Amino acid sequence: MRVLTVNPGSSSLKLALVANGVQERQVTVDRWDGTMSGPLSGALAEWSDVDAVAVRFVHGGNRRWPVVLDRTVLDELAGLSRLAPLHQPGAVMAAEAVLASMASVPVVACFDTSFHASMPTAARLYGLPVDLTRKYGLYRYGFHGLSCQYSLRRVAEIIDVELTAPRVVCVHMGAGVSVTAIRDGVGVDTSMGFTPLEGAVMATRSGSVDPGVLLHLLDTAAVRAEGLSDLLYHRSGLAGMTGTSGDLRDVLAARRRGSRDAELAVDVYVHRIRREIGAMAMSLDQVDAVVFTGGVATYNPDLVARIAAGLEVLGVRVVRGLLAAAGDRVVSPLGALPRVFVITAREDLELATQAEAVVASRSGVPS
Ligand SMILES: Nc1ncnc2c1ncn2[C@@H]1O[C@H](COP(=O)(O)OP(=O)(O)O)[C@@H](O)[C@H]1O
Ligand SMILES: CC(=O)OP(=O)(O)O
Numbered sequence: 001m002r003v004l005t006v007n008p009g010s011s012s013l014k015l016a017l018v019a020n021g022v023q024e025r026q027v028t029v030d031r032w033d034g035t036m037s038g039p040l041s042g043a044l045a046e047w048s049d050v051d052a053v054a055v056r057f058v059h060g061g062n063r064r065w066p067v068v069l070d071r072t073v074l075d076e077l078a079g080l081s082r083l084a085p086l087h088q089p090g091a092v093m094a095a096e097a098v099l100a101s102m103a104s105v106p107v108v109a110c111f112d113t114s115f116h117a118s119m120p121t122a123a124r125l126y127g128l129p130v131d132l133t134r135k136y137g138l139y140r141y142g143f144h145g146l147s148c149q150y151s152l153r154r155v156a157e158i159i160d161v162e163l164t165a166p167r168v169v170c171v172h173m174g175a176g177v178s179v180t181a182i183r184d185g186v187g188v189d190t191s192m193g194f195t196p197l198e199g200a201v202m203a204t205r206s207g208s209v210d211p212g213v214l215l216h217l218l219d220t221a222a223v224r225a226e227g228l229s230d231l232l233y234h235r236s237g238l239a240g241m242t243g244t245s246g247d248l249r250d251v252l253a254a255r256r257r258g259s260r261d262a263e264l265a266v267d268v269y270v271h272r273i274r275r276e277i278g279a280m281a282m283s284l285d286q287v288d289a290v291v292f293t294g295g296v297a298t299y300n301p302d303l304v305a306r307i308a309a310g311l312e313v314l315g316v317r318v319v320r321g322l323l324a325a326a327g328d329r330v331v332s333p334l335g336a337l338p339r340v341f342v343i344t345a346r347e348d349l350e351l352a353t354q355a356e357a358v359v360a361s362r363s364g365v366p367s
């Protein structure tokens, strides 16, 4: 089966043509602004000979499975845009373009949130009044699920065990950063919550801040309510701490030029990821594997080494030489537990797998 995959991330647009589980073509728009649609139009024109199109939506609400898109579903997903403003509008735009140009091909929406949908209630709830929680659906949904699912699959393949066997802490470091605890093949806790703002410090997102800080900013009129979203999604994180774009390449360049703010920002970034890893380890009874994935992990072995160096309490050890190597690999010493992996994020392959299952069954429930 040939699947065109569309992955609108917060800093990139990744398009791929996947044939029977193997990527044949790809186009990546690095530093995507969330609107540029030319590359997608090009892919739709050139790669029209496909059996399905799969689109990544980070927010699927309570949906547990991928689904064939129609107008009703797309409108519902567009209604979640305020809960993922860096992602959902771009995905909706992409899906509109696909539906308009490929009327006869099934378009499958695949969700980051689905992987976390069976998270235990204790991990899913906030300490907020129950009436508000229920009325507004204030649950922790979790994100980066397609990446987690792919990483889990690769870990199971590499160590040759069933998908449900390994207890994994999956650290996704892209423009968005999340850490997820995986047991029995599903997410049981994760650092991102109701929106992809919670948890670690990210490229332009703050991650978790004391809600008291936000109250104070509002009280003192330093920020107006309508400016909060822009502050937390676009002007915080590494970008806000350094005055750069927030792309780690730019932050590290600033640090090389001697910027003290950039040095501190990297320290905070590393510290907060370690904290989230520690928290996720506590949601598992044992950690068999720690996975580092996403663009930052792929291209910055030194940073992965720094994060890992602070995890001795979990028994984590890495071998510098293995970190410098390429490909999906174990980077911990032979026999050491937990095993540590660096895995290239391949949401395209996960999207294609899910779309294939949906098209094969046509019932909306993957086999
Ligand atoms: N070719 C590259 N060289 C070095 N770093 C890269 C490269 N591509 C991506 N990165 C790093 O990965 C980050 C983006 O991660 P990625 O997972 O690709 O993005 P997204 O979150 O948009 O899906 C960038 O901030 C950058 O630091
Ligand atoms: C959920 C999220 O932040 O995704 P990305 O890292 O692709 O922007």
Ligand SMILES: [Mg+2]
Residues within 6 Å of the ligand: 009, 010, 174, 175
């Ligand atoms: Mg991504």
